[in-house]
Amino acid sequence: MNVQWSFRKTLSKEAYMIFVRDYKSTLYRLALGYLKEEADALEAVDEAVYLGLLKLHQLKEQEKLKPWLTSILINECRGILRRQKKLLVTEVLPEVVDDTKAVSMTLREALGKLPEDLQEVIILRYFGDYTVKDTAQELNLPQGTVATRTKKALALLKEELISLEGGMYHESI
Amino acid sequence: MNPFEEEMKEKIRTETLAPKELADVEERAMRRYRGYRRRKSAKGLLLVVFMLASFLLYTANTESVFAKRLQSVPVLKDLLAVMSFSAQDEEKLEELGLVSDSGTHEVMLQYALSEDKRMYLYFQFPEDLLPGELDRLYVKMLKVSDQKTGEDFSMTFQEEQFFYPPLEKGYVSIMGFIPAGFDLKFPEKLHMSFEAKVLKNTTLGKDGFVAEEEVDLGTFAFDMDLQKMEKRIIENIQGHMDIQGNTFTLEAVERGLRTVDITVSQDEENEEIISHVKGHLRDAVTKEILVEDFTTSYFMTTGEITSFYLSGEKLPSEGEVELVIEEAILIPKNQRFVEVDTQKKQLVQEIPNLTLDMVSIGKMSALSFIVEENGTNPFGFYYYTEEGEEKRLPGSSVQSVGEGATKWSYVFEEPLHGIIKISRSTYFGETVPLKEEAVVRFSLPKAHSIAPLP
Numbered sequence: 171m172n173v174q175w176s177f178r179k180t181l182s183k184e185a186y187m188i189f190v191r192d193y194k195s196t197l198y199r200l201a202l203g204y205l206k207e208e209a210d211a212l213e214a215v216d217e218a219v220y221l222g223l224l225k226l227h228q229l230k231e232q233e234k235l236k237p238w239l240t241s242i243l244i245n246e247c248r249g250i251l252r253r254q255k256k257l258l259v260t261e262v263l264p265e266v267v268d269d270t271k272a273v274s275m276t277l278r279e280a281l282g283k284l285p286e287d288l289q290e291v292i293i294l295r296y297f298g299d300y301t302v303k304d305t306a307q308e309l310n311l312p313q314g315t316v317a318t319r320t321k322k323a324l325a326l327l328k329e330e331l332i333s334l335e336g337g338m339y340h341e342s343i
Numbered sequence: 344m345n346p347f348e349e350e351m352k353e354k355i356r357t358e359t360l361a362p363k364e365l366a367d368v369e370e371r372a373m374r375r376y377r378g379y380r381r382r383k384s385a386k387g388l389l390l391v392v393f394m395l396a397s398f399l400l401y402t403a404n405t406e407s408v409f410a411k412r413l414q415s416v417p418v419l420k421d422l423l424a425v426m427s428f429s430a431q432d433e434e435k436l437e438e439l440g441l442v443s444d445s446g447t448h449e450v451m452l453q454y455a456l457s458e459d460k461r462m463y464l465y466f467q468f469p470e471d472l473l474p475g476e477l478d479r480l481y482v483k484m485l486k487v488s489d490q491k492t493g494e495d496f497s498m499t500f501q502e503e504q505f506f507y508p509p510l511e512k513g514y515v516s517i518m519g520f521i522p523a524g525f526d527l528k529f530p531e532k533l534h535m536s537f538e539a540k541v542l543k544n545t546t547l548g549k550d551g552f553v554a555e556e557e558v559d560l561g562t563f564a565f566d567m568d569l570q571k572m573e574k575r576i577i578e579n580i581q582g583h584m585d586i587q588g589n590t591f592t593l594e595a596v597e598r599g600l601r602t603v604d605i606t607v608s609q610d611e612e613n614e615e616i617i618s619h620v621k622g623h624l625r626d627a628v629t630k631e632i633l634v635e636d637f638t639t640s641y642f643m644t645t646g647e648i649t650s651f652y653l654s655g656e657k658l659p660s661e662g663e664v665e666l667v668i669e670e671a672i673l674i675p676k677n678q679r680f681v682e683v684d685t686q687k688k689q690l691v692q693e694i695p696n697l698t699l700d701m702v703s704i705g706k707m708s709a710l711s712f713i714v715e716e717n718g719t720n721p722f723g724f725y726y727y728t729e730e731g732e733e734k735r736l737p738g739s740s741v742q743s744v745g746e747g748a749t750k751w752s753y754v755f756e757e758p759l760h761g762i763i764k765i766s767r768s769t770y771f772g773e774t775v776p777l778k779e780e781a782v783v784r785f786s787l788p789k790a791h792s793i794a795p796l797p
Contacts, residue, residue, distance in 0.1 A: 183376075184638055187369045188770065192720050194368055195361050195741040203355075212364055220372040277354060296352050299743050328347050 186226055189235055190219050196299055197243055203297030204247035206278050214250055218243035237304065244308065280330035288323035295320055366738040374507065422454055422465055425511035432456055435600065437571040445561025450539065452565045453514075458573035458600040459528040460521040464535075465514055468560075472541055473508035479542040479552055480506040480515065487519065490532040490566055499529070505542075505552060522641045523597045523604035523650040531572050536564035575599045582783030586671045587775050589613040591620070593666060597650075598788045603658060605637075605666065606650045615673040616646045618769035622670070624653055627663035627784050634658055639769075646679050646769050661789040668781040674772035680764040681721065683710060691762060695773070697721055700750060708759040711752040713744060714771075721751060721771040729761025736765060 190197075194215060201211035201218075222239045229238055281289055294300040294308060302320070306313040419436075428436065441452040454465040473480060482504045487496040500519040521527045538561065542554035575597055582593040590610035597604040609617055624634035637651040682691035688702040696715040703709040714721050726736050740752045 182636060182638065183373075187373070190369050190372070192741075194365055195739075196743070198361050198365050199355065208362055212362060212368075215365065215368055216371055219368050220375050223372050223376045277351070296348075296355050324348055324351075327351070 183223065183226065186223060186235070189239075190222075193236065193239070194219070197240070200240065200293065200298035201243060201247055203281070203293035204244070205250060206282065210250055214243060214246045218246045221246070237308065240298065241308065277331070280327055283330050284323055284326055288319055288326065291316060291319045292323045292327065361738070361740055363738055419454075421467075421512040422514060425514050426465065426516060428456075432600070435571055435573065437569060439567055441565050441567060443563035443565055445539075445563055448539075448560045450560075450563045452567065455567065455569055455571075456600065457529065457569045457571065458575050460523070460525075460575045460597070461599055461602070462519050462529055462533075462569070462572075464517045464519070464567075466517060468510060468513045468515055468539070470510065470513040472513065472560075473506075473510055475544055476508060477544045477546070478508055479545050479554070480510065481540045481542050481552075482506070482515070482517070483538050483540075485536045485538060485562065487533065487535045489530040490534045491530065494530070496529065496533070500535075523599075523602075523652075524594065524606035524641070528575075529569075529572070531569045532566070533569065534564070534566050536562060538562045573600055576788040578786065578788045580605075580783060580785045582666075582785060584668060584781035584783060586617055586620075586668065586777065586781065587615070587673060589615050589617060589673070591617055591668075591671075591781075593783050593785070596785060596787060598790055603653045603787070603790075604650045605653065607648060609647050613676075615675050616679060616772075617671050618642070618646045618648055618674055618772055619672040620648065620651065620668050620670075622666065622668040622780070624658075625665050625667060626659075627665045630665075632657075633664065642769060646674055646767065648769075659787060661787055663784065664787050665782050665784045668777060670774060670776040672770060672772040672774050674767065674769070679767060680727075681712075681767055682762055682764050684762050685759045686761070694721075694767075697771075701752075704759055706758060708755040708757065709752065710755070710759075711750055714749050714751060715747065719749075719771055720768050723766030723768050725766045727764040727766075728759075729763065 197215050197218065198211055201214040202208065205211050205214060218239065221242050225242075229235060281292060284292065290309065291305060294305045295302075300308065302313050302316050305311075305320075306316045309316065311319075419438075422436075423433070435456055437455045437457065439452050439455055443450050443452070448469060451467040452464060453467050456463040456465075468480065472478075484497060484500050484502050484504075487500050488494060489496065496519070499521055500517065504517065506515050519529070521529065538559075540560060541558040542552055543556040543558065545552040545554045576599075577595050577597050579595050580593040581595075584591045584593070590613060592608045592610075594606045594608050597606060619639055620637060622637065623632050624637075625632050634653045634655045634657065637653060639648050639651045641649045643649055678692055678694050681694055681697065683689075683699060683702065684691055685702055685704055685708070688699070690697075690699050696719075698713045700711040700713045701709065712721060720739070722736055722739075724736055725733050727733055737753050737755055740754075742750045742752075744750045
């Protein structure tokens with residue numbers, strides 16, 4: 171972790187931008203975990219970084235910049251998901267397979283089949299590199315619950331991947 | 344971690360490639376933020392402008408001398424509604440009212456705020472120029488020069504600029520600056536010409552904006568006579584400091600329209616580059632802290648800081664102050680670039696906390712590095728080919744790799760060969776807290792005007 175802002179009382183916009191530059195890939199990965207689509211993930215990161223800048227003066231403990239900004243992003247992702255659910259689908263376009271998409275469709279598909287509470291644990295733990303403790307804090311859950319949900323989610327994910335990839339995945343491990 | 348967990352984590356890491364647009368996320372946020380600040384301050388200023396306009400209207404009926412100025416009030420109001428100025432800045436705004444006609448369009452240079460090292464020019468374009476959210480105004484500077492001597496000042500303005508909708512009241516601000524410490528001043532009679540285009544329905548491509556259609560607005564030229572140009576106040580300090588065996592000298596304090604810069608120099612004999620300094624400015628008598636941090640304003644291309652600026656609400660208009668350095672970022676001079684031997688696939692010079700992870704050469708080439716300090720970007724913005732050509736470093740893809748380490752990967756759209764040199768981030772060095780604070784006392788020259796930087 172950079173230390174250049176460690177002795178400051180309030181975080182400057184410059185230090186915030188340096189942090190964003192260094193952390194944005196993780197933010198993007200996290201957003202992609204929630205939203206599945208590149209464009210949506212990019213929109214969420216854009217909005218979170220902007221909101222973070224706007225509310226920077228509210229950040230009292232600069233050591234908490236990472237969880238603070240991540241929380242803003244997660245709220246943004248949840249907002250986008252809520253808005254998407256409200257959208258009425260009027261036309262279904264043919265699905266185009268895009269090989270350049272970031273996370274493989276199989277993993278996304280498997281992740282999408284998990285219950286939402288388990289999905290969120292996987293997204294935070296593996297897309298956002300959260301520890302069990304940080305995940306528990308973010309989701310307001312006991313650490314034990316996070317550990318249990320992680321275990322359960324991994325087991326289900328493994329099953330889904332095996333069925334989607336025709337057993338090859340199972341053999342590879 | 345069980346093998347499945349590990350494999351899935353790896354899959355997410357390796358398959359999540361950041362899109363190119365992610366590279367500009369900071370820039371986009373900053374641009375929106377500035378727009379927000381402008382709108383917010385404009386609301387507060389509207390009342391003041393209304394009162395000022397009422398006053399001028401009243402006096403215009405009684406004194407003919409105001410009649411001419413009255414005509415400019417709506418324009419000033421328009422400007423103040425979309426750009427933010429301190430009360431002092433507002434006083435120093437110079438009305439120019441110059442019009443340039445390209446044959447198809449008119450652009451006006453309405454106002455300027457200028458000092459001999461920095462200037463803000465406020466141009467007014469047709470208001471309805473960018474109807475679409477994805478339309479952009481593109482301005483390419485052609486020539487900036489001294490009207491009398493012909494001396495070229497083009498390098499003091501950004502060559503290409505893009506402006507986003509909405510162009511409120513059609514206003515666009517273009518800034519020119521001469522770095523603090525440079526022995527160069529803007530002339531009062533300045534010539535400027537630029538071409539402008541509207542880029543319709545743009546998307547972000549690899550090399551910037553890609554437009555569905557370009558509408559050429561033409562070329563515009565202005566000969567301005569800046570009679571209210573302020574003179575930057577420069578006072579010598581000549582305060583020497585020792586930073587971990589390296590001599591660091593505070594050369595001078597420069598007080599400009601909106602900035603207070605401290606220019607510095609570093610002894611040629613120093614073994615390390617000082618790329619950033621941290622500390623504070625305090626009142627020399629009461630020891631009250633006036634400025635809590637410094638922001639680097641200029642570097643040499645080799646990484647040495649040459650000036651930093653002071654800002655903040657407590658920055659006094661004048662008086663005795665002490666500048667205190669508490670820590671600095673140091674980079675050994677022989678490690679100012681990360682040099683990669685692409686044939687031997689190794690670093691030419693070892694760099695602490697950085698290892699070369701992978702070299703792949705082909706039509707496209709790829710390099711990846713492991714950085715031990717989690718999250719610290721090791722590189723600057725450029726790389727230099729074997730032939731010495733300077734090129735922009737491509738966008739990075741970053742992955743966490745174990746405890747506290749990150750992998751930084753770059754894909755180059757060319758077959759790399761020989762030794763390439765990559766500029767090092769000025770933040771990727773050793774942060775050294777000083778055993779004893781380095782303190783230099785000096786007088787802060789009286790301000791023309793004080794306005795904390797946005």
